[in-house]
Amino acid sequence: MSGNEENSMKEAGGCAAGFRGKFFNFNADAEARLADALMAVGKYVQGESGCLLGHIKAAVVNEKGEGITLNLIDMDNGVEHHGTLPRCDVVTFDFMCAVLDVDEHELTHKMLHAIDDSGIDYFIDKESLEHKHHHDHKECDDPDCDCHKHVQCDDPDCECHHHHHPDGECDDPDCDCHKHVHEDGKECDDPNCSCHHHHHSFADMIDENGHFSHDHHHHDHEHGECHCHDHDHEHEHEHHHEHGEECHCHDHEHHHDDECHGHDEEEKPKKKGLFGFLKKH
Amino acid sequence: MQVYILGGFLGSGKTSLLMKLATMFSERKAKVAILVNESGEIGVDGATLKAQGYDAMELPSGCICCSLSGTLQTALKNIKNDIDPDVIIIEPTGLALPHKVKELVRISMIEEDADVIIGICDIQRFRDLIKKKEEFFTRQMQGSEFILINKADVAQPGEIEDATAWLSERFPNKPIIPVSVKDGTNLEKVYELIK
Numbered sequence: 491m492s493g494n495e496e497n498s499m500k501e502a503g504g505c506a507a508g509f510r511g512k513f514f515n516f517n518a519d520a521e522a523r524l525a526d527a528l529m530a531v532g533k534y535v536q537g538e539s540g541c542l543l544g545h546i547k548a549a550v551v552n553e554k555g556e557g558i559t560l561n562l563i564d565m566d567n568g569v570e571h572h573g574t575l576p577r578c579d580v581v582t583f584d585f586m587c588a589v590l591d592v593d594e595h596e597l598t599h600k601m602l603h604a605i606d607d608s609g610i611d612y613f614i615d616k617e618s619l620e621h622k623h624h625h626d627h628k629e630c631d632d633p634d635c636d637c638h639k640h641v642q643c644d645d646p647d648c649e650c651h652h653h654h655h656p657d658g659e660c661d662d663p664d665c666d667c668h669k670h671v672h673e674d675g676k677e678c679d680d681p682n683c684s685c686h687h688h689h690h691s692f693a694d695m696i697d698e699n700g701h702f703s704h705d706h707h708h709h710d711h712e713h714g715e716c717h718c719h720d721h722d723h724e725h726e727h728e729h730h731h732e733h734g735e736e737c738h739c740h741d742h743e744h745h746h747d748d749e750c751h752g753h754d755e756e757e758k759p760k761k762k763g764l765f766g767f768l769k770k771h
Numbered sequence: 772m773q774v775y776i777l778g779g780f781l782g783s784g785k786t787s788l789l790m791k792l793a794t795m796f797s798e799r800k801a802k803v804a805i806l807v808n809e810s811g812e813i814g815v816d817g818a819t820l821k822a823q824g825y826d827a828m829e830l831p832s833g834c835i836c837c838s839l840s841g842t843l844q845t846a847l848k849n850i851k852n853d854i855d856p857d858v859i860i861i862e863p864t865g866l867a868l869p870h871k872v873k874e875l876v877r878i879s880m881i882e883e884d885a886d887v888i889i890g891i892c893d894i895q896r897f898r899d900l901i902k903k904k905e906e907f908f909t910r911q912m913q914g915s916e917f918i919l920i921n922k923a924d925v926a927q928p929g930e931i932e933d934a935t936a937w938l939s940e941r942f943p944n945k946p947i948i949p950v951s952v953k954d955g956t957n958l959e960k961v962y963e964l965i966k
Contacts, residue, residue: 499810502907504781504866508813541899544781544865549818557822559815563782564895573822584818588781588810588865590903618813 504544505594507601508586509618509692511700514611516550517577521558524548524583525569527604528562534600535589536565544589552578583612598692606702613700619693772851774859774876774883775965778869778911779891780900784921786816787952788891789862793825795962796858804856806830806846810864843872844879851881859883870914887965890915894926894949897934909941917946917964924951 499505513520528546536542542565551557558573575581585605587597598619605612695703775792777785789805796803807816808830817829828850830842843861850859863872869888876886890912892900897920900908912918920926920934926949935947946964950957 498868498871498907499864499866501910502866502904504810506810506813506864506866508815510813541896541903543896543899543903547815549815549822551818551822555821557818559819559822561782563893567895572819584813584815586809586813586815590781 502590504588504590505592505597506586506588507594507598508584509598509601509614510582510584511612511614511618513550513581513583514613515577515579516552516575516581516610520610521550521560521571521575523608523610524550525560525571527585527601527608527610528560528569529565530604530607531587531597531600532562532565535587535592535597538593538596539589539591542589543591544587546587546589548583548585550575550581550583552576552581557581602692602695602702614696614702615700616693616696619696620691772855772857772859772881772883773965774861774881774886776861776863776869776872776876776886776888777891778863778867778872778888778915779865779921780893780904780908780911781810781865782896783865783891783893784952785862785865785891786819788889788919788921789860790820790823790825791952791955791958792860792962795958801857802854803858803860804828804850804854805860805862806843806850807862808843808864808867810866816862843875847876847879847881868910868914873914888915889961889965890918890945891921892918892934892938894920894922894930894934897930897937901937912938912942912945915942915945917948918942919957919961920947920949921952923949923956924954 513524528548531546532542535544535546542563544563546562548560549557550560552575556573556575558571558575561570561572562568563570585601587601589597602614605614697703777789779785786807789807793803793805805820805825805827807814807820807827809816814829817827820827828846830846847859850856861872861876863869869890873886873888876883892908892912918938920931920938923931931949935949938945938947948957948960948964950961952958
């Protein structure tokens with residue numbers, strides 16, 4: 491069955507992403523902002539995949555166990571709201587997507603930005619972003635499970651394995667970790683490419699206040715270590731221009747100076763977060 | 772003990788159907804156990820069900836490539852031993868193949884009287900799904916005892932007929948039933964079929 495789960499998801503071309511955390515001062519306004527966050531992710535999926543096949547969901551629950559669910563499965567119908575929740579000082583949330591034909595890493599990236607840009611006071615649980623491919627190893631008895639293929643890598647310069655092979659390095663020539671896959675899903679054939687987008691851990695981008703760090707877009711530029719963004723721009727332009735949409739590459743830049751938040755729609759004023767005064771930007 | 776497996780693509784209405792069926796069984800004094808599993812490591816359905824008053828067991832999605840099979844069988848055995856329900860409703864992920872879940876149920880030795888896959892699809896996105904993932908969708912539906920066409924209340928003229936024709940052509944022996952889980956259309960008919 492485990493193989494089935496993996497294979498059926500692969501077979502469908504699907505991927506799932508999500509994280510959990512807390513919202514503070516959650517009220518009707520925050521609920522509307524959360525719905526906007528779901529729509530933002532939905533627009534991304536629609537742009538990438540051509541249509542939204544799958545669902546984008548969020549559950550918000552207070553300490554009494556009362557909760558609401560927001561569910562986006564159709565962009566035309568918008569976000570469905572189920573249940574009611576009185577204003578709460580603190581609630582827990584689960585935010586997940588299961589959709590087709592998008593890159594899981596980029597999907598997570600968009601989800602994090604959607605929450606960060608929503609203006610809701612939030613705290614993201616870092617652990618919920620950490621991939622758990624290895625935690626069940628002792629329980630798994632599936633001989634075909636790819637997780638078990640931990641072998642030694644013979645490339646002394648390879649940096650691919652840090653995140654995915656905690657049990658040791660890998661010398662499996664078929665291991666996907668060795669492939670440099672760009673955000674457009676295409677494998678990179680540039681021998682000098684140093685892009686490692688898929689190996690950046692989002693958990694590492696959550697700061698001590700549970701906030702998604704904006705630094706991830708620029709820290710490597712400053713040090714000249716990473717060329718990921720050079721390619722990103724090319725690919726981002728391709729993605730959006732193909733779909734006739736305005737380019738969002740520059741949105742990220744704007745987050746840093748808080749002057750502009752996207753070109754194609756008017757944004758709600760950002761609420762000052764509980765930890766807003768601690769933000770670097 | 773009856774085991775029902777709700778098979779359908781993401782967003783087809785499996786969780787809503789699950790809640791309706793659980794309510795219908797409970798109203799008739801049947802003891803119901805619910806098992807839900809979602810794609811990925813973060814689940815929302817468990818929280819939703821609990822917030823709506825349903826006592827659901829979430830199958831930890833954990834590692835989607837290697838944790839489900841043993842966990843499902845252990846969960847089924849525990850439910851059988853601890854609760855001994857009249858009905859178990861299993862909601863796999865919308866990217867799972869329900870006939871394989873059924874195989875696991877059968878080898879889990881819970882001595883069920885029947886295991887039934889209820890296939891469900893969403894009329895609003897039927898064409899898109901067929902256009903993009905026809906083969907996968909067909910595989911999802913192939914083990915179903917019958918297929919529900921959900922969201923009939925918002926179907927455009929001719930859509931139900933077209934979807935029924937498509938499904939009937941591929942699954943000539945399966946009953947095809949338009950339903951609306953939202954407004955309850957034909958759900959009593961479904962209940963009569965499965966009880």
